[in-house]
Amino acid sequence: MAKFHSIFDIIGPIMIGPSSSHTAGAVRIGLASRAIFGEMPENVQITFFGSFAHTYKGHGTDLALIGGLLGLSTANPDLRYAYDRAKESGMKVKIVTSKEKMKHPNTAEVRMTRGSRTVSVTGISTGGGSIDLVEIDGFNVHVHNDNPVVLIFHMDRPGVIASVTHIIGKHRLNISQMEVSRKTKGKLALMLIATDGDIPDDTLEEISAVEHVVQIIDLSEIRREPDAAKALMAKGAAQ
Template sequence: MKYRSVFDIIGPVMIGPSSSHTAGAARIGRLARRLFGRNPRQAQIEFCGSFAQTYQGHGTDVATVGGLMNFDTHDPRIKDALKIAEDIGLEVKITTIDLQGEHPNTAWITLIDEAGTMKVKGISVGGGKVALLEADGFAMNLSGDAWTILVFHKDHFGMIASVARVLADHRINIARMEMSRKAKGQEALLIIETDQEIHEPIGMQIAGITDVAQVRILPLL
């Protein structure tokens, strides 16, 4: 097994007692916020499994909310995240759910503002590592460990080639790619992780491709 850094072995620099329940939770929240693309006005958080059983003692609640405000795992403001959220007008509701067959460290997060709503499913897999497995009905496996571009588009032939051509023109190497669609010929999501940083003009160029509805660029967590 290969590691990118010593932190993959000893875990992240963090506030809180648990790399899975605290640092992982913060990263789930932060990744959800980046996918949403703006500051939410409301956040509905549902904890499942061991998250539901220990979220107060392990600080999973404050860590998740801190992540939603883009706090890193080592940010000292995490411990006061619920109060800070109240001060800035972010309405937070935290509940627990009992769903059989889910990963033990699962959080469902619904983010809401005037422009729309997004619901994501995230899991903490240990050592501060996380994955978003679903967003608004699209299946995914998003870790935040690489620069990532998400292309929401209409499903049809040639779309992957068109996006890949833009990246190739900018000498951006594709490290991993996955496609999710709701049905043949309907809404689809292309997720591409890259070896290089993706700059905003590249995203704007991809957004100009016919039948692309939206583009999100996610930097490293």
């Protein structure tokens, strides 16, 4: 089966060097973490595992991840100054490396805190700038950045899942992947829904009105992000 379909898979992407897996992928993990946290964290602890732990310094993987947390795209030349930008934004960053063996060599855990609120996200860089998220706030997940993905935090009660999927089906959207996980019976649970097309905002609003739905996080940002690179270029950043 053909792996590549478009000439732009070969001539492109436009990105900040030096490595699609250690730089562009790390930016995307940062962007995804920020989207999940929903606001600028005051404190961030980034833990690098495997190859990331060994080579993050030379590849600027730390800068890339911090840049992503600040909302910079994979093509933003400001990534180089991510530590300065973080300081200006009042975001304190701590980098830790771990010898713990992970399933994938390019793994990073991001722990974000603001006030009393803490959320952790673990992502892996799978190559060519693609990422998977494997853990969100203690829930094991499998999020790939190919499809539009929505995370729905909800109380573990009967009927919630059916109500949510009913709304999606009613709007004629096709679910391509779905995962449900919980840590404790009857407590907070996470529903992960990937769809073939973007879920419109009004549909998301309808879902958020469902009883026992606590929070909805739309991860389409991490997919739209390469377009941000194009927009940057169109504005003449290359001149």
